[in-house]
Amino acid sequence: MTSPRLFVLEDLFKFNNIVMDPLVxxxxxxxxxxxxxxxPELVLAADAPDNSLMGFILGTRVEDASESFGDGKSMSWNHGHISAVAVADDYRKLGLGTRLLTTVRDIMDRQKDFYIDLFVREKNTNAIGLYESLGYVKYRWMPKFYADDHGYEMRLPLSRDVDRKSLEGIMIKKIYSFGNKLYYxxxxxxxxxxxxxxxxxxxx
Ligand SMILES: CC(C)(COP(=O)(O)OP(=O)(O)OC[C@H]1O[C@@H](n2cnc3c(N)ncnc32)[C@H](O)[C@@H]1OP(=O)(O)O)[C@@H](O)C(=O)NCCC(=O)NCCS
Structure with a gap:
């Protein structure tokens, strides 16, 4: 398995085969x-032997975002965000998606991010399965988040979030999401x- 490397701007001319997928x-x-x-350290690519791209991941960071918790206190923290992850059709189910996500997760963990979040289409069960296998949990359901689909925000607490504060209030969110789904x-x-x-x- 190839090692992920830093994404370079030239890769933007090489990734059409990957991004032209309805789920990306x-x-x-x-x-x-x-x-x-x-x-740039959070944006990675993986090369195929013929020099085309097998996959890429676009990680970012949300800095000093303020959130309030069940006890009413609000905290400011940095968290990682996965804006996109995709693997070319020919290279799926070989563990590359896992490799890209775990590499970025480890970097974010070392850089002291509190947690990672991402958004995913409700119908994208493959991706949801992948994220759940890596410990992400569905944090909240987001009706009509996409023009043609509902979505989920999924979160993965990192080692700095010892008390798993990033998942606080998840039960309330689940009840609210259930009500919302019933309404729809x-x-x-x-x-x-x-x-x-x-x-x-x-x-x-
Ligand atoms: C989602 C995606 C990135 C997964 O990449 P991948 O390299 O195939 O993932 P992996 O090989 O690491 O799969 C790891 C796990 O994810 C789940 N998974 C991935 N693809 C799956 C599929 N087609 N069917 C069922 N489960 C799947 C499985 O749990 C799998 O573990 P297993 O192989 O032990 O069964 C890839 O399918 C893709 O690019 N899809 C289109 C773009 C997309 O949906 N991106 C996410 C947007 S939020």
Whole structure:
């Protein structure tokens, strides 16, 4: 298995085969460039023997983000964020996704980030399975986070987060998410029934 190396700007001309996948968010250059330049050590690529790209990961850092907890106190901390991770079709299920994620996780851990978070489509069960196998947990459900899908925020506490504060309030979030899902399901059926009734009347 190849070792991940730092992503370089030339790789932007080589990664179309990877990002042109409906499950990969395709970002514009103004989004990508500052992230690559700001924390280059968190953006990695893996090369195939023919010099094409097998996969890449775009990690970033959210600095001094303030969050409040169950006890009402708020804290400021740095946390890592995975903006994108993708492996080319031919190289999937070989452990490369795991390798990219664990390499970036170890760097973020050494740099004293509190936790890592990421967003994933609800339907992307492969990626969710991968993240769960690495210890990420579904932190909250995010209705309509994507134009055509709901999403999850997933989090992985790092060693600095001894008390797992980054997962505090997860039960409340789960209950809230359940209520939200129920609401969306109800709306889906109500609008479905209305559409059938109106459709039936139009046919008559
Ligand atoms: C998600 C993705 C990065 C996984 O990369 P990968 O190199 O195939 O992942 P790994 O080989 O390390 O897989 C590790 C684990 O993830 C899960 N997994 C990954 N792909 C899977 C699949 N197709 N079906 C079921 N489980 C899968 C399994 O638990 C797997 O462990 P196992 O091989 O012991 O069963 C890759 O499928 C991909 O690029 N998908 C499109 C882009 C994408 O969805 N990115 C994430 C956006 S948030």
């Amino acid at each position: 968010e395709v970002y514009s250059l103004p989004f990508l460039l500052p992230k690559i330049l700001e924390h 399901l109800l709306m889906f059926y109500i609008f479905g029934i209305i559409a059938i009734i109106i459709g039936g009347k139009l046919v008559e």
